[in-house]
Amino acid sequence: MKLAWRDSGYAQEEVKVARQAMRADAERTMRTILEAAEGVLSRNPSASMEQIAEAAGVARSTVHRRFATRDALVDALTEWAAQQFADSVEAANPDSTPPIVALYVVTANVLRTKMGWGFAMSRGVPAGTTTAKLHEDVTHRCIRLFERCKEAGVMRADVDTDWARRVYYSLIEESTRETSDRANPEEVASKIVDTLLRGVGTPRGSI
Template sequence: MTVQKQQMKRPLRSDTERTVRTILEAAERVLAADPAATMEQVARAAGVARTTVHRRFATREVLLEELTGWAARQFAEAVDAARPDAAPPLVALYQVTANVLRVKTDWSFAMNRSVEDAHPEAARRHAEVRATCLRLFRRAQEAGVFRPGMDLDWTRRVYYALIHEAAKEGAGGGDADALATRVMETLLSGAGVPGGPSGV
């Protein structure tokens, strides 16, 4: 194992971890505004020397990869924090929605990178979230939140699309709780008039 790989395996010291997070947060802000931004621009936004950025991330691609992995971890942790396997299904579903919207608006550039296939950690965490979401939807169906016989994978995809649209609306600093309420209302009630003709 090379020295560089050994260093990557070691736990980061708290001051190093703070520096890394500062750089990643700056990278998210800068790249969300300009996807072609340079390492120098990231360093300036982070308030650190360019050499500090290069010491932590040897290349721009390494920085992008770490940013993607970081956002995927925040995404998975946001879902876990809602206790989707323990909290009452409707409560958990609302909290997952609000938590995920916060991550998707705070880390919009990283979350929108289409690199799941090329980034094993991001792919793994997104797959775990999909499985968690389906478990939560099954619990919701058993609790009477969703109709019996609903295609839960289709419902999940619609739910993801609603979150995606809400995150775009919240990119300018929208209220995650209000957006989560809108997503939930649309998911649970749809756009039709309750009890009205379906037209189908």
């Protein structure tokens, strides 16, 4: 009886391991398809599911099993990119890292994400979706980081925080639009943060 129980326990563990392996394999396949979709659609926004499947190195049926329509695939791609965007901000620990350090690291991380997922990150985000929520969370974290920068004296105390955030976002957006794929995110981040904190004028240009 005890042996039978042990055998049953081993069998359950084997099933658990098998399921974990299947999930990992499914996640790898999903990421492969989404990465292929990003590459194909960034070059040709009207590319078909068949072209995406070919670029991913999987059968068309494999793509269709996961995404019923092309729109569903693009929506999933957009949400995936938004999650990478949120994760890149989280990875910098912006609520605990010294503000100036966090600002540089967040900027470099976000640049990597936007450079790697340019098509998905450029799409409009419908209100009320998971993607919209992820972007809203990032916006709130950015505002908190800027408030920390003001408290630490990195930014002027009288700066309109939301206006500074909008300027910051614009600098990032313009940088990713004009920067080549070979650009170093750290170097670009340094330019963005320097421009944000110090501007491009001189004391003579003060109003």
